[in-house]
Amino acid sequence: EESKKVILVEDPSLPKATRSKLEGLAALRGKRVRVFGWVHRLRQQKDMTFIVLRDGTGFLQCILAGKCAQTYDALMLTTESTVELVGTVQAVPEGKTAPGGHELIVDYWHTLGAAPGGDDAFTNKFNEHSDPSVLADLRHLTLRGETAAAVLHVRAGVLSAFRATYAKHSLTEVTPPCMVQTQVEGGSTLFEFNYYGEKAYLTQSSQLYLETCLPSLGDVFCIQESFRAEKSLTRRHLSEYTHLEAELAFINFDDLMTHIESIICETIDLLLADPRMAELIQTLNPGFKPPKRPFMRLDYKDAIKYLNEHGIQRPDEETGEIGDHVIGDDIAEAAERQMTDQLGVPIFLNKFPKEIKAFYMKKVPGDPGFTESVDLLMPGVGEIVGGSMRIADMQELLEGYKREGIDPAPYYWFTDQRKYGTCEHGGYGLGVERFLAWLTKRFTVRECSLYPRWMGRATP
Numbered sequence: 001e002e003s004k005k006v007i008l009v010e011d012p013s014l015p016k017a018t019r020s021k022l023e024g025l026a027a028l029r030g031k032r033v034r035v036f037g038w039v040h041r042l043r044q045q046k047d048m049t050f051i052v053l054r055d056g057t058g059f060l061q062c063i064l065a066g067k068c069a070q071t072y073d074a075l076m077l078t079t080e081s082t083v084e085l086v087g088t089v090q091a092v093p094e095g096k097t098a099p100g101g102h103e104l105i106v107d108y109w110h111t112l113g114a115a116p117g118g119d120d121a122f123t124n125k126f127n128e129h130s131d132p133s134v135l136a137d138l139r140h141l142t143l144r145g146e147t148a149a150a151v152l153h154v155r156a157g158v159l160s161a162f163r164a165t166y167a168k169h170s171l172t173e174v175t176p177p178c179m180v181q182t183q184v185e186g187g188s189t190l191f192e193f194n195y196y197g198e199k200a201y202l203t204q205s206s207q208l209y210l211e212t213c214l215p216s217l218g219d220v221f222c223i224q225e226s227f228r229a230e231k232s233l234t235r236r237h238l239s240e241y242t243h244l245e246a247e248l249a250f251i252n253f254d255d256l257m258t259h260i261e262s263i264i265c266e267t268i269d270l271l272l273a274d275p276r277m278a279e280l281i282q283t284l285n286p287g288f289k290p291p292k293r294p295f296m297r298l299d300y301k302d303a304i305k306y307l308n309e310h311g312i313q314r315p316d317e318e319t320g321e322i323g324d325h326v327i328g329d330d331i332a333e334a335a336e337r338q339m340t341d342q343l344g345v346p347i348f349l350n351k352f353p354k355e356i357k358a359f360y361m362k363k364v365p366g367d368p369g370f371t372e373s374v375d376l377l378m379p380g381v382g383e384i385v386g387g388s389m390r391i392a393d394m395q396e397l398l399e400g401y402k403r404e405g406i407d408p409a410p411y412y413w414f415t416d417q418r419k420y421g422t423c424e425h426g427g428y429g430l431g432v433e434r435f436l437a438w439l440t441k442r443f444t445v446r447e448c449s450l451y452p453r454w455m456g457r458a459t460p
């Protein structure tokens with residue numbers, strides 16, 4: 001066939017092409033450029049080929065005409081193939097739109113890695129109607145989709161913005177271990193493993209380690225994976241999640257809540273000040289507006305009253321019978337979500353009963369059945385932050401271990417903090433995937449993790 005004999009060579013008389021990522025092309029309009037990427041979309045007409053190129057930094061419409069559309073590579077081209085393209089960047093003609101407002105008029109190009117066509121073609125692997133388990137198996141390919149990539153770009157932006165905000169507040173970043181021999185949030189969600197013949201766990205929270213950093217580094221934070229052997233499949237639980245935790249010395253409960261609010265609001269302001277982030281967030285979550293400060297503060301006891309007054313009931317754990325909430329109840333996920341969605345604003349739900357909270361929490365002065373604890377609830381998602389003031393008194397801490405049936409021996413290093421210069425202190429953990437689910441309006445935290453893990457799923 002005639003067209004198969006068309007061989008393209010780069011014309012050496014043309015101006016030298018500048019190599020660029022797609023995000024840098026606005027500054028190179030009118031110039032000759034060399035770009036590399038994946039064929040995101042492909043449309044072929046008789047003697048024209050239109051490619052939307054993707055390189056992770058952006059998208060570019062590319063026009064292949066004349067000889068460029070007649071080569072063997074052009075005839076065999078498939079979506080997700082990798083290509084090298086050389087040409088001139090031009091503003092799109094009046095009345096037309098394209099990513100970045102420009103397009104590439106290609107004068108030389110070739111395929112670097114051809115993706116298969118036919119049954120095995122990328123476009124035949126999955127679509128939005130595919131079974132969720134098929135989509136989960138193909139996460140390594142679904143990542144290439146615009147929405148998945150947008151969420152992951154925002155995720156990267158969120159992590160750097162949090163780091164910048166912490167730096168402004170003089171918190172130092174540390175990297176605690178993931179392999180530990182103590183529990184933080186109760187034995188029922190511990191992943192246990194064999195550590196050279198000894199029992200060890202994947203960390204549930206870095207909190208106890210952060211507390212040991214206060215006397216050394218002052219206020220600290222970490223961004224570390226936490227692990228929970230959750231036995232339920234909900235849209236907000238993962239087995240492994242990214243845990244943003246911070247710990248502050250010489251503060252009171254009120255300071256703690258004000259700090260959490262500042263960190264979250266300043267991080268959002270910083271993100272929105274970046275035009276690329278602002279655009280991604282508006283695309284994923286149209287109409288997103290930063291929350292108003294101060295956040296609503298709701299005492300646990302008042303929340304119980306609210307639930308009962310608004311007919312938000314709870315099923316009895318034994319009988320399953322629906323009834324009123326009573327003081328002492330752990331407010332279930334569904335009830336908490338209903339209340340949060342009704343109120344429609346971020347809520348600091350605070351001062352939970354000590355029976356439903358961890359061993360390390362400080363009691364409310366004058367109300368010892370309750371703790372200086374706080375959950376931050378967001379509309380659409382529910383709890384995104386859990387935090388508290390910690391017990392500062394050693395004797396009280398020892399009683400806490402006892403109450404929870406914890407052997408104090410492996411916690412000697414934690415107990416020592418109360419011995420060698422104790423202080424009032426507090427901290428919190430924020431689930432990064434839950435924060436993202438709220439910010440980018442995703443249905444589940446699974447969409448906010450690179451390779452989400454949940455019960456029964458650790459592949460790919």
Ligand code: 4AD
Nearest residue numbers: 205207228237238241245384385386427428429431
């Ligand atoms: O409320 P949690 O269990 O608190 C702690 O672990 C404290 N030790 C943190 C601290 O004070 N330093 O977890 C904190 C947050 C939750 O609010 C939630 O956002 C997230 O971690 N989280 C999960 N995210 C996804 N999947 C799970 N299974 C999660 N469990 C908790």
